[in-house]
Amino acid sequence: MFEATKVGRSVSKQDYKEQQEELRTQLLEAQRELRHTPIPVIVLVSGVEAAGKGEVVNRLNEWLDTRGVQTFAFWNESDEERERPRYWRFWRAMPPRGEIAILFGGWYQTPIEYRFHGQCSDAELDAELNRIVDFEQMLIQDGALIVKFWFHLSESDQKARLKELSRDDRSRWKMLPEKSRFSEHYAAFEEVAERVIRHTDRGCSPWYLVEASDRRYRDLTVGKTLLHAIRSRLAEHGAHEASGIPNDPDLPESDSAQITLLDQLDLTRALPREDYKTELKRLQTELNELAWRAYNKQRSTVLVFEGVDAGGKGGAIRRITQAVDARLYRSIPVAAPTDEEKAHHYLWRFWRHIPRAGRMTIYDRSWYGRVLVERVEGFASPSEWRRAYSEINQFEEQLVDSGIILVKFWLQISQDEQLRRFRERESVPYKRYKITAEDWRNREKWPLYKKAVNEMIARTSTRHASWTLVEGNDKPFARIKVLRTVCDALNEALEGAPVPAAGYLPCGDKRIEQAVAKPVKTGGD
Missing domain, CATH: 3.40.50.300 (P-loop containing nucleotide triphosphate hydrolases)
Structure with a gap:
């Protein structure tokens, strides 16, 4: 050569x-x-x-x-x-x-x-x-x-x-x-x-x-x-x-998402108030201890929250941040990309916030916007959001391979419950900021979002990064399920075998020694 x-x-x-x-x-x-x-x-x-x-x-x-x-x-x-x-x-x-x-x-x-x-x-x-x-x-x-x-x-x-x-x-x-x-x-x-x-x-x-x-x-x-x-x-x-010709054809969408995973959720599940208070105190105490154990063991955590509008993401996140020392976590609210972010690949802005060893990053909405809102609203072309499934899987695999504990949540509520919460937000002064005209417009596209969510879950719930679907009509039930899932994930990871440090290559378990090492022999392994 x-x-x-x-x-x-x-x-x-x-x-x-x-x-x-x-x-x-x-x-x-x-x-x-x-x-x-x-x-x-x-x-x-x-x-x-x-x-x-x-x-x-x-x-x-x-x-x-x-x-x-x-x-x-x-x-x-x-x-x-x-x-x-x-x-x-x-x-x-x-x-x-x-x-x-x-x-x-x-x-x-x-x-x-x-x-x-x-x-x-x-x-x-x-x-x-x-x-x-x-x-x-x-x-x-x-x-x-x-x-x-x-x-x-x-x-x-x-x-x-x-x-x-x-x-x-x-x-x-x-x-x-x-x-x-x-x-x-x-x-x-x-x-x-x-x-x-x-x-x-x-x-x-x-x-x-x-x-x-x-x-x-x-x-x-x-x-x-x-x-x-x-x-x-x-x-x-x-x-x-x-030419004015789009870079990719607008291919017909698959009908594989007509019967959705979301239809199988039992949204009537609820938790009595007294049970909620008891479990909340117990799980928040456990999570606090686990967060410090993760810090001492230098294991990072990434929590991803997605869900329908008014699905309860903010409330679930607050129950986590109440339990974790503020010095150990960052909560990243993801909105429309800035000019700087639009000047880069869409994953760039999420890579920027990957936590250091022992810390936790909470994404309130995430890279899944490419296959949800950007797909439904037409902000991404068909070829862009279709290839995003593979790009996201590769991205998450790298996070997990490096030792990061990755937990992903989808919070789902019924259309009726969403309508009730929207009206409540409009009537309560301190909640009014949560409701916008865009929320009402998105509600009109419920079937399109439902189809996109089903395909997202089916194509990105992998062995190394599975989705947890949360029945969210009852807020206490949803918050306890989220807390219990986070605690279980941390317990499992921290009790398991040690993982390579974040900078390791998949093909090796040790860094290159600074001392003179023996080079590879010519002619094969």
């Missing part, structure tokens, strides 16, 4: 000078045009040691307008990053639409290091690479352009470059923190890199292999490739805009 990067291509100083000015002008023009589109550009920079990745990125920042470019280097994980799922740090680096982010190594760096150090097998590496392919596909379907560069040198050129860099105490290479000595095992590193590139080289996000022995050739190649990729993506976007 890497033979084409070892043929000795070069560019003369004069040619470089002539081409650089024109290339820089064209890149700036493309960047200005990009700003007026919904296209975020993600540039991944990776490659062998001493190939000049830092030099290339500095050159791109010189050629482009840095007001629309952000650069991220994923060196040692911070405490915040270690206490969350591994992809949290990458979601924070996602550029808004119309801007560019340059990522050193990105989500490829850790898998390559794990395999190189022999801390996971080829099969385990492939499993992680499959996740990466799905992740990139999700970003691309949302409109992102991903440009992946791999810079390569022959072993002899690498040795010469390293010798040159080691003599200069001010070289960027020498100043890098905790350099991994991949160059000492060139063949082993090249084998791992080839496996990674072959597995993740897809038509929608191909790898560009760049010969890095000649700096001028390397820099011009990167600039021209990036320019071509941005122009091609702009042309695609312009063609769609000019």
